[in-house]
Amino acid sequence: EVQLVESGGGLVQPGGSLRLSCAASGFTFSNHWMHWVRQAPGKGLVWVSNIKTDGSRTNYAGSVKGRFTISRDNAKSTLYLQMNSLRAEDTAVYYCTNGLSSSSVNWGRGTLVTVSS
Amino acid sequence: QSVLTQPPSASGTPGQRVAISCSGSSSNIGSNGVAWYQQLPGTAPKLLIHGDTQRPSGVPDRFSGSKSGTSASLAISGLQSEDEADYYCVTWDDSLNGWVFGGGTKLTVL
Numbered sequence: 739e740v741q742l743v744e745s746g747g748g749l750v751q752p753g754g755s756l757r758l759s760c761a762a763s764g765f766t767f768s769n770h771w772m773h774w775v776r777q778a779p780g781k782g783l784v785w786v787s788n789i790k791t792d793g794s795r796t797n798y799a800g801s802v803k804g805r806f807t808i809s810r811d812n813a814k815s816t817l818y819l820q821m822n823s824l825r826a827e828d829t830a831v832y833y834c835t836n837g838l839s840s841s842s843v844n845w846g847r848g849t850l851v852t853v854s855s
Numbered sequence: 856q857s858v859l860t861q862p863p864s865a866s867g868t869p870g871q872r873v874a875i876s877c878s879g880s881s882s883n884i885g886s887n888g889v890a891w892y893q894q895l896p897g898t899a900p901k902l903l904i905h906g907d908t909q910r911p912s913g914v915p916d917r918f919s920g921s922k923s924g925t926s927a928s929l930a931i932s933g934l935q936s937e938d939e940a941d942y943y944c945v946t947w948d949d950s951l952n953g954w955v956f957g958g959g960t961k962l963t964v965l
Contacts, residue, residue, distance in 0.1 A: 773954070782857070783892070783900060783943050785954035797953050833899060838945055838954055839890035841911055845899040 740764035740844040742834050747849030754824050754853070760817040760834030760846060767815035768792070773838060774808060774819050776830035777848075786832070787819065802828075824853045858883060859944055859957035866963040872932045875960045877944035879925050883955055887947040889927040891920055894941045894959075903942075904929060931962075939964045 746758040760772070774786040787798045787808040796808050807820040817834050831848040860878040867873040877889065888907050892900040902911055904920035907927065919930045927946075931938055944957040 775956075782941075782959040783894075783945070783956045785945070785956060788954070799953055800951070839888055839902075839905040839947075841905065841909065843902040843905070843911070845901075847899055 740836075742836065742844055742846035744832060744834055744846045744849035747832065747851045749852045749854065750824055751855050752825060752853055755820070755822045756824065756851060758819040758821065758832055758834075758849060758851070760819075762815045762817065762834075762836065765836065765844070767810075767836075768812040770836040772808075772810060772817045773835045774817075775833045775835060775838075775845075776828075776851075777833070778827075778830040781830075784830075785838070789817070821851070824851075826853050829853045857958040858948060858951070858955040859946070861942075861944060861957035861960045863958065864961050864963065866965055867931075867934045868965045869934055869936065871934045872930060873934055873962065874931075875929045875942050875944075875962070877927045877929070877957045879927075879946065879955075881925055882950040883925075883946050883948040884922065884927055885925040886949060889920065889922055889944055889946045891918075891927075891929045892943045892945065893938075894943065896940075900943065934964055936964050938962060 741763045743761045773788040789796045789808045805823045809818045833848045835845045837843040891904040894900040907922040908920045942960045948955045
């Protein structure tokens, strides 16, 4: 069974940092581009970032470029999102997913990040 | 303001057919495949359609996708109460070098 389990969310002050993790199992992690997608309370889905299978290529939404860094450890089947200079508007549930448009796509349950003083 | 434009709401009665539109541009829908997601309250999104028209295994054939030019559409036939959810379109944008979601459509089954 495919599982994606996000962790690392919580309450952080504006300007602070958090590192999210996504532990993957049940599929060949190293064969998949991985993504982070977020959803602010009561709002829609927003793509945040993705990373190529071997970590050699990354892409970011304009709203997080320069502040967030995506990375992966294929040996540990784990995806990361380092979030720096956090703002109130970064408050959201953060989901990891092993694809967005393919025959088999799986999402985690998400981890809540709250940026507030 | 989302790059892809969806109507904020749609509605229908049980058994009816409903269509949800997703409008974009030549840099996104016009040149890349579109996927559709269903999100029930408090749950992670579920993939309904990928590659414009393809249904993953397990998705009922009541759900179908289509695309013409820079617009895509999700149709739901034989509407059921459990279809009441939020629906999102998503695709790659060549200009932004990123994936873009529509703003979402809240479907109400009357």
